[in-house]
Amino acid sequence: MDARRIARAAESAKNGDLVVYPTETVYGLGADALSETAVERVFEVKGRPRDDPVSFGVASVERAAEYTRPTEREVEFMEAFLPGPVTVVVEAGGAVPEALTAGRDRVGIRIPDHPVARDLLREAGPLTATSANRSGTGSARTVDEIDGSVRTACGAVLDVGELPGTESTVVDVSAGTIHRRGALADRIATWIERD
Numbered sequence: 542m543d544a545r546r547i548a549r550a551a552e553s554a555k556n557g558d559l560v561v562y563p564t565e566t567v568y569g570l571g572a573d574a575l576s577e578t579a580v581e582r583v584f585e586v587k588g589r590p591r592d593d594p595v596s597f598g599v600a601s602v603e604r605a606a607e608y609t610r611p612t613e614r615e616v617e618f619m620e621a622f623l624p625g626p627v628t629v630v631v632e633a634g635g636a637v638p639e640a641l642t643a644g645r646d647r648v649g650i651r652i653p654d655h656p657v658a659r660d661l662l663r664e665a666g667p668l669t670a671t672s673a674n675r676s677g678t679g680s681a682r683t684v685d686e687i688d689g690s691v692r693t694a695c696g697a698v699l700d701v702g703e704l705p706g707t708e709s710t711v712v713d714v715s716a717g718t719i720h721r722r723g724a725l726a727d728r729i730a731t732w733i734e735r736d
Contacts, residue, residue, distance in 0.1 A: 556696070557579050559586060560572070560696060561673045561692065562661050563704055565705065566653075567680035568683075569669075569673055570691065574597050583595060586690070588677075592644075597648050598653065598667060599651075599652055599667050602652065608633075609637070611632070611650075623652040630650075651670035673687050674686075675688045
């Protein structure tokens with residue numbers, strides 16, 4: 542994808558707009574993850590209940606550590622599985638808005654294994670990492686599958702064609718819990734149980 546399109550999308554997100562971006566699983570809905578106002582807009586556009594947290598997308602494990610407080614074991618896990626189709630729940634740092642975590646002290650970290658997503662995250666900084674769909678409907682593998690109300694609410698849409706569609710596995714390494722089974726779930730379960 543043209544670097545200028547990614548740069549324009551990053552600028553759009555920095556200005557408070559929502560952005561649709563591809564991941565290695567499904568299309569995501571991004572907004573400035575450090576802005577309470579932008580995060581609230583994600584909930585509004587998705588029709589998502591405010592008590593259902595949204596994940597925190599970053600470009601690298603190092604960037605994740607700037608905003609969160611992962612344990613040594615969580616860092617080891619992230620280095621083994623990220624970037625990839627995995628969301629890792631860790632302790633949130635003070636800069637992470639409560640709107641994102643639904644008032645909890647932990648946040649899901651997502652580092653997508655898609656070059657467009659990582660380029661966008663490098664340029665824009667942390668973005669929300671939630672599927673680009675209305676709550677209660679299926680995740681979108683193509684931009685055409687995204688509800689029109691979600692697309693029109695966005696300042697930019699980065700369309701790379703059809704995506705695989707398998708959602709990320711959500712895991713709390715410290716608790717040894719897989720909250721949602723998705724891609725790599727069996728490998729993740731084996732890693733968690735190894736000690």
